[in-house]
Amino acid sequence: MAGSPTISAVFAPRIVVGVAELAVTNQTAAILSTYALGSCIGLVAYDPQARAAGLLHLMLPDSTISPDKAARQPAMFADTGVPALFNAMAGVRAQRGRINLYIAGGASVLSGPDSFQIGERNAVAVRRTLAVYGCRVAGVEVGGVVNRTLHLNVGTGELTVKMPDRTFSVALA
8 A cells, every 4th residue: 555654664663862862873774763852952863874873862052051960961962962972873883974964953932932042052052063073964954933853764864854734854865
């Protein structure tokens, strides 16, 4: 039946990345997912040659507000989470020069004025940190007022971005 999922897709292991977590894998049958990115940023990394993938779900821009927390949980912050993601990607044989990135989230989901502008500050901090690494950013879906959910198929490099009003796919391979 057209449009039906394949058996392998139904039974693919799903690796769910929670808030202030990161995961990497080179299991080609796996799906990396993170749900309901509001002001948080989801940073997807994919090396098409190694077929290695990583996903970081960070919540704050700068670790200087809590160095102890950053030491225990580096994925919480942009400035410590991005380096942690790249270090973990090297562990699954990804090479920085081949990695394609996708940035999503950074919304303003509070009702009323957002004087802290966490979403916007997160997006700026991620881009500033990524500038040091010189990797390709294949796409960006940040800002606005809606949440985003991400699913990355490690075998194909296809990233699905789900939002309340639309769903689309991006090829990172």
